[in-house]
Amino acid sequence: MTCVVLISLSVSALASPKLPVVEILGKNYYVYVIKKGDSLFGISREYGWNYDQLQKLNPKAVSPLPKGMKVYYPANDTKQDKIEVISSVDDVAQPLSHIIKRGETVYAISRMYGIPVEKIYELNPGSKSGIKEGEVLLLADNKYTDSQDNAEYYTIKKGDTLYGVAKSHFTTVAAIMKINPGISEKNFKADAVIKLPPRGTGIKSVVRKVEEEKLTSFSTYKVEKKDTWDTIAEKTGVDKSDLLEANGGGADKPKNKSLITIPNIETSTVEKTIVEEDPRELTNDGIAEIYDSIHGIADTNGQREFKVALLLSEPSSRKDLEFVRGFLTGVERLKQLATKLNVVVIDGNRNSTDVLSELSDVDPDLLFLTTEKGIPAYLSEYAEVSQTPMVNTFDVKNDLYARNPYVIQLLTPSNYFNEEIAAKIKAEYGDYTLLYAGNPDDGDQLASAIKDSSFASKVKTVSIEALSQYPFREDGKYLIYGYPTKKDDVAALLDAVKEVKNIYPLTDIAVIGRPSWIVYDETSMEERFHASNVLIPSRFYYDKNSMDTRKFENCYKSLFDRTPAKSFPVYACVGYDASLYFIGGLANAEFDINALDTSNSGVQSDFELYRPGNWTGMLNPIVYLVRFTPYNTIEKIAVK
Numbered sequence: 001m002t003c004v005v006l007i008s009l010s011v012s013a014l015a016s017p018k019l020p021v022v023e024i025l026g027k028n029y030y031v032y033v034i035k036k037g038d039s040l041f042g043i044s045r046e047y048g049w050n051y052d053q054l055q056k057l058n059p060k061a062v063s064p065l066p067k068g069m070k071v072y073y074p075a076n077d078t079k080q081d082k083i084e085v086i087s088s089v090d091d092v093a094q095p096l097s098h099i100i101k102r103g104e105t106v107y108a109i110s111r112m113y114g115i116p117v118e119k120i121y122e123l124n125p126g127s128k129s130g131i132k133e134g135e136v137l138l139l140a141d142n143k144y145t146d147s148q149d150n151a152e153y154y155t156i157k158k159g160d161t162l163y164g165v166a167k168s169h170f171t172t173v174a175a176i177m178k179i180n181p182g183i184s185e186k187n188f189k190a191d192a193v194i195k196l197p198p199r200g201t202g203i204k205s206v207v208r209k210v211e212e213e214k215l216t217s218f219s220t221y222k223v224e225k226k227d228t229w230d231t232i233a234e235k236t237g238v239d240k241s242d243l244l245e246a247n248g249g250g251a252d253k254p255k256n257k258s259l260i261t262i263p264n265i266e267t268s269t270v271e272k273t274i275v276e277e278d279p280r281e282l283t284n285d286g287i288a289e290i291y292d293s294i295h296g297i298a299d300t301n302g303q304r305e306f307k308v309a310l311l312l313s314e315p316s317s318r319k320d321l322e323f324v325r326g327f328l329t330g331v332e333r334l335k336q337l338a339t340k341l342n343v344v345v346i347d348g349n350r351n352s353t354d355v356l357s358e359l360s361d362v363d364p365d366l367l368f369l370t371t372e373k374g375i376p377a378y379l380s381e382y383a384e385v386s387q388t389p390m391v392n393t394f395d396v397k398n399d400l401y402a403r404n405p406y407v408i409q410l411l412t413p414s415n416y417f418n419e420e421i422a423a424k425i426k427a428e429y430g431d432y433t434l435l436y437a438g439n440p441d442d443g444d445q446l447a448s449a450i451k452d453s454s455f456a457s458k459v460k461t462v463s464i465e466a467l468s469q470y471p472f473r474e475d476g477k478y479l480i481y482g483y484p485t486k487k488d489d490v491a492a493l494l495d496a497v498k499e500v501k502n503i504y505p506l507t508d509i510a511v512i513g514r515p516s517w518i519v520y521d522e523t524s525m526e527e528r529f530h531a532s533n534v535l536i537p538s539r540f541y542y543d544k545n546s547m548d549t550r551k552f553e554n555c556y557k558s559l560f561d562r563t564p565a566k567s568f569p570v571y572a573c574v575g576y577d578a579s580l581y582f583i584g585g586l587a588n589a590e591f592d593i594n595a596l597d598t599s600n601s602g603v604q605s606d607f608e609l610y611r612p613g614n615w616t617g618m619l620n621p622i623v624y625l626v627r628f629t630p631y632n633t634i635e636k637i638a639v640k
Contacts, residue, residue: 017030017047019031019032019047020248021075022072022245022246022247022248023245024215024242024245024246024263025213025214025215025242025265027074027075027076027215028074028075028076029072029073029074029075030047030072030073030074030075031070031071031072031248032047032070032071032072032073033068033069033070034061034065034066034067034068034069034070034071035067036067038065039063039065040054040055040058040061040063040065040071043071047073049073053073053074054071054073056217057071057072057073057074057217057218058071058072058217058218059217059219060217060218060219060220066220066259068258068259069220069259070218070220070259070261071218072218072261094155095138095139095140095141095142096113096138096139096140096143096144096153096155096193097136097137097138097139097155098113098136098137098139098193099134099135099136100131100132100133100134100135100136100137101133101612102133102416102419102420102423103413103415103416103417103418103419103420103621104131104133104415104416104419104612105131105415105419106120106121106127106128106131106137107415108399108402108413108415108612109137109139111399111402111403112402112403112612112613112616113139113144113146113153113613114146114147114148114403115139115140115144119139119140120137120139123137123138123139123140123141124137124138130452133423139153140153146195148403149179149195149197150198151179151195151196151197151198151615152169152195152196153193153194153195153196154169154193154194154195154196155191155192155193156188156189156190156191156192156193156194157190158190159190160188160190161185161188162176162177162183162185162188162281162287163281163282163287165196166281169196169199170199170200170203171196171197171198171199171200171201171202171203172201172202172203172278172281173278173281173287173290174202174278174281174290174293174294175197175201175202176194176195176196176197177290177291177294178197178202178294178387179195179196179197179405179615180194180195180405180614180615181294181295181387181405181406181593181594181611181614181615182405182594182611182613182614182615182616183614184287184288184291184594185284185287185288185291192614193613193614194614194615195614195615203275204275204276205273205274205275205276206273206274206276207271207272207273207274208271208272208274209269209270209271209272210269210270210271210272211267211268211269212267212268212269212270212272213265213266213267214265214266214267214268215263215264215265216264216265216266217264218246218261218262218263218264219261219262219264220259220260220261220262221235221236221259221260221261221262222257222258222259223254223255223256223257223258223259223260224256224257225256227254227256228253228254229243229244229253229254232254232260236262238262238263238264238265239265242263242265243260243262243263245263246261246262246263247260247261278290292592294387295591295592295593295594296365296387296591297590297591297592304339304340304591305339305340305341305342306339306340306341306342306365306366306583306586306587306591307342307344307362307363307364307365307366308341308342308343308344308364308365308366308367308368308582308583309343309344309345309346309359309362309364309366309367309368310323310324310327310343310344310345310346310368310370311346311348311355311359311367311368311369311370311379312324312345312346312347312348312349312370313348313349313369313370313371313372314349314370315345315347315348315349318565318567318571319370319372319394319567319571320370320571322564322565322567322570322571322572322575323370323393323571323572323574323575324345324575325556325559325560325564325572325575326556326564326570326571326572326573326574326575326576326577326579327343327368327575327576327578327579328343328559328575328579329552329555329556329559329572329575329576329579330575330576330577330578330579330580330583331343331579331583332555332559333555333580334579334580334583334584334587337583337584337587338587339583339587341583344362344364346358346359346362348369348370348371352376352378355378355379356378356382359382363386364388365388365389365591366388366389366391366582366586367383367388367389367390367391368390368391368393368578369390369391369392369393369395370393370394371392371394371395372394372395373395373397374395374398375392375395375398375400375407380400380404380407383404383406383407384404384405384406387406388406389406389408389593390406390407390408391408391410391578391582392407392408392409392410392411393410393411393574393578394410394411394574395411396411396412396413396414396417396539397413397414398413399413400617401413401612401616401617401618401619402612402616402617403616403617404616404617405611405615405616405617406617407617407618408593408609408617408618408619408620409617409618409619409620410578410607410620411539411605411620412539412619412620412621412622412623413619414445415445416619416621416623417446417537417539417623418445418446418448418449419449420621420623420639420640421446421449421450421537421623421625421639422446422449422450422452423639424625424637424639425450425479425512425625426450429477429479429510431477432477432478432479432508432510433458433460433476433477433478433479434450434451434459434460434478434479434481435459435460435461435462435467435470435478435479435480435481436451436459436460436461436462436480436481436483437461437462437463437464437467437480437481437482437483437493437496438463438464438482438483438484438489438493439463439483439484440461440483441483444483444514446514446515446537447481447483450481450512464484464489464492464493464496465496467480467493467496467497467499467500468496468499468500468503470500472500472503472504472507472509473504473507474504474506474507475506475507476507476508477507477508477509478507478508478509478510479509479510479511479512480497480509480510480511480512481511481512482494482511482512482513482514482517483514484514485514485516485517487520487525490513490517490520490525491524491525491528493511494511494525494528494529494531494532494534495528497509497511497531497532498528498531498532501531501532509532509533510533510534510535511532511533511534511535512534512535512536512537513529513534513535513536513537514536514537515536515537515538515539517529517534517536518536518538518541518568518626519568526628529628530628530629530630530631530632531630532628533627533628533629533630534627534628535625535626535627535628536625536626536628537623537624537625537626538623538624538625538626539569539605539623539624540569540570540573540574540604540605540624541604541624541626541634541636542569542570542573542603542604543603543634543636546603548601548603549603552564552573552576552603556572556576569604569605570604573603573604573605574604574605576603576604577599577602577603577604577605577607580599580601580602581596581599581602581607582596585597585599593609593618596609600638605622606622606638607620607622608620608621608622608640621640622638622639622640623638623639624636624637624638624639625637625639
């Protein structure tokens with residue numbers, strides 16, 4: 001962008017006078033020593049100074065001016081004429097970019113930054129055909145402000161500190177941490193992107209009456225024989241330090257009959273607005289204390305009561321009842337914790353006023369939602385305003401976590417799920433020939449993600465009926481992706497694969513199933529799964545034969561005199577795994593949500609929360625490939 005500036009200045013005003021400069025009361029003044037024949041008017045013409053201001057500041061300088069006398073003029077006020085700016089360039093700022101992580105899509109990134117998808121395509125034309133992990137997307141070629149909260153994105157530079165960035169942008173460390181819950185002094189590193197709140201956010205100021213000294217003019221004093229700086233200060237009523245400051249520091253004793261400068265200073269009481277700074281921002285320990293305060297981490301010597309609210313979308317449904325029972329089963333297992341736990345069940349199937357009123361009364365430290373489709377806007381707002389972590393337990397299509405820093409996406413979002421599985425398949429089976437079997441499904445995003453992962457061999461599509469006629473090589477390796485979803489169609493595909501394996505016993509063949517296949521692992525289908533070496537992508541797997549599962553079921557039965565209801569997922573187990581992870585994990589992490597460790601001991605699901613951006617919510621990226629081996633064993637392969 002071109003900047004046009006019109007300037008009207010005299011030549012003499014543009015050049016800084018080559019004169020000594022002294023600092024008095026925090027302001028700089030030029031010092032001119034009078035020569036024979038000098039006049040104030042001539043001096044003002046020579047240096048482009050304002051004559052009236054020069055005369056006012058030096059009232060005793062009257063003609064004829066004595067040789068050796070000093071006159072003063074403000075060093076920061078040499079402009080005699082006005083500068084008129086017609087147009088100017090916006091604040092210079094570095095471009096905003098984003099390093100793509102696995103599972104991210106252009107849409108997800110646009111939601112995270114509040115930047116239209118079309119703008120990202122415009123700046124990155126190649127992104128329209130797909131993006132890859134590790135690539136850099138240009139999001140804005142200059143400073144970009146999020147229209148939702150009027151916050152500016154900032155890329156941390158080498159040497160930056162939280163305090164330094166806060167001060168330079170006229171905000172506070174606390175304000176930066178509030179808008180970026182993922183940020184602390186420990187992970188404040190170069191190249192990371194954060195949000196900066198609007199200038200002035202968090203700044204506190206007070207009006208106070210203060211004594212202020214103001215220099216009104218200069219006069220001259222002729223030193224007498226017995227004068228010292230102390231006696232001159234006493235005679236003139238001017239502080240010795242001000243005298244020395246006005247005379248360039250001064251000698252040990254002023255020279256007899258020399259002319260020295262006497263600054264005339266007035267003291268008055270004025271009201272000033274003073275910015276109050278939090279002293280904690282000046283030390284690492286203090287900043288850690290601010291972090292704890294923002295995240296509700298309090299040192300209570302193990303006596304803290306941790307309040308959890310379970311907000312049920314359909315309290316009488318099997319899903320919600322089983323989730324609560326499973327959650328309480330986990331609480332039973334956590335009896336050894338020193339933390340006092342208070343679990344409150346709230347009926348979410350009411351109007352927003354009643355729900356918010358009860359939430360306000362409970363004031364939970366952690367909130368779980370059981371809705372499977374759509375999180376009400378008022379709950380999202382409640383979580384953000386109250387800074388209460390809110391766990392989206394079941395809705396995999398919701399992307400509130402991308403904009404709300406207090407939303408936790410428990411089940412891996414669809415786009416991450418597909419990309420994670422596709423990357424794993426490419427890594428394990430990249431040298432296989434990929435066959436798509438069955439009627440193509442344009443809505444199958446997982447099939448598209450696997451195809452886009454660029455297998456080395458040619459991708460082909462065959463019908464189930466023609467599968468046995470396909471020219472398999474004895475030394476070949478084939479990965480068959482099954483389109484069917486209905487149980488009978490799945491059985492027909494696996495029977496066709498079994499026939500191929502009989503014809504080509506030495507050929508390496510594996511089958512990728514649709515995620516919905518996992519519900520078919522009863523006896524008849526499980527045998528087919530093993531025979532065909534099936535891998536099923538899934539967000540969960542409930543191994544009914546494991547020791548942990550038996551412990552869970554025994555504890556559940558002892559509490560409720562029944563076994564967990566069968567479902568996909570097992571709703572009781574979702575509650576159980578979630579309670580163990582969040583309550584047990586937070587107790588170990590001193591209730592810091594950012595310090596939760598990875599869970600790899602879940603009965604049905606494991607969790608590893610992370611924030612895509614420092615200002616976003618959290619999500620769990622762990623998914624599985626459940627492999628039914630030819631040896632009648634089942635492998636639960638975690639994909640991260």
